[in-house]
Amino acid sequence: MTPVxxxxxxxxxxxxxxxxxxxxxxxxxLEDCPGVRLFYYDGTVEVLRPGRDHExxxxxxxxxxxxxxxxxxxxxxxxxxxxxxxxxxxxxxxxESYCMGGPKVIPDLAIEVxxxxxxxxxxARYRLLGVAEVWFWEDGxxxxxxxxxxxYRRCDRSQIPQLAALDIDLLIRCILLxxxxxxxxxxxxxxxxxxxxxxxPEF
Numbered sequence: 001m002t003p004v005x006x007x008x009x010x011x012x013x014x015x016x017x018x019x020x021x022x023x024x025x026x027x028x029x030l031e032d033c034p035g036v037r038l039f040y041y042d043g044t045v046e047v048l049r050p051g052r053d054h055e056x057x058x059x060x061x062x063x064x065x066x067x068x069x070x071x072x073x074x075x076x077x078x079x080x081x082x083x084x085x086x087x088x089x090x091x092x093x094x095x096e097s098y099c100m101g102g103p104k105v106i107p108d109l110a111i112e113v114x115x116x117x118x119x120x121x122x123x124a125r126y127r128l129l130g131v132a133e134v135w136f137w138e139d140g141x142x143x144x145x146x147x148x149x150x151x152y153r154r155c156d157r158s159q160i161p162q163l164a165a166l167d168i169d170l171l172i173r174c175i176l177l178x179x180x181x182x183x184x185x186x187x188x189x190x191x192x193x194x195x196x197x198x199x200x201p202e203f
Contacts, residue, residue, distance in 0.1 A: 009051035010115060018045045020088045027091075037081055040091040041125035050095070050113075057113045057137055058095035060178045064171060064189050065098070065111075071193045074162045077103045084110070090128040097131075100162045108160055111135045119143065123152045133160055142172050167192060 015026070023040045030036050030047070039046040050058070062078070069076045077099040084092045084106055094110035110131045112122065119136045123145055126134045134152065136143045145152040146159035158164055170192040178185035 009053050011049040011051070013047045015045040015047075017043050019043070023091065037093040037095075038091060039093065039122075039125065041089070041128070054095070054113050054115070056179075057175065058111070060175050060182070060185070061111055061113070061135075061137060061171075062096040063182075064174055064178075064185070065096075067186060067189060068163075068166055068171075068193060071190060072162075072165065075101050076162070077101065079103070079107050082107070084126075084129045084131065086128050090125040092125050092129060094134075100160060106130050108132045109135065109158075109163070111137070114138045127152060133158060133163075137175070140172070140176060142168060142175075144168070 018026075018040075020040070023038075023045050026045055026047070027038055030038065033049075035049060037048045037050065039048070066076070066078070068074075079097045079099060081093040081095065082097060084090075084094070084097070092110070094107075095113050096111040097107035098109045100108045106129055108131070110126060110133075112119075112134070114122075114136050115138065119138070122136075123134060127147065127150070130147070132147050134145045136145075144155050144158060146155050148159075157168060158166055170189065174185040174189040174192075177188060
């Protein structure tokens, strides 16, 4: 079957009607290809080699999110693109992922930068894996999905307790600002995380 390439700056190949064993053979064959990310669900294998824009946004999102953790004194464990697997059913390597507190087999948060549609379908594999929350960055928008009673629902704010205070609009604004200046994006973000100074009356 001829691989299907999607029209984006990323290089993405999709193979349909593949068994789990066939996926594992593909995975083994790509062991010496750094930067390649793999996904498997419902007989479909995706092989992704991220482009420059993809890597830029995923790094900026991770950087700002970790600034938030540091500013708020939140213990976190970054797991990047670690393998998330449910034997025989699903496999994913998110762009960024985080465990709240210490390391876990499955992260609490997975983040994907996408340049094509189909995010709703991608949630199916994360549901099988049991990831509490999935964020998608696409076309200057950040979409949050929280796992509730076995299904993902769209939300305006994170439902992870440690992230509930994060201003998503501020995060989006600073991700976009980073395209011009990373330093300015960090300054604006940190300023937005801090409570406004209280002016004391003069006597």
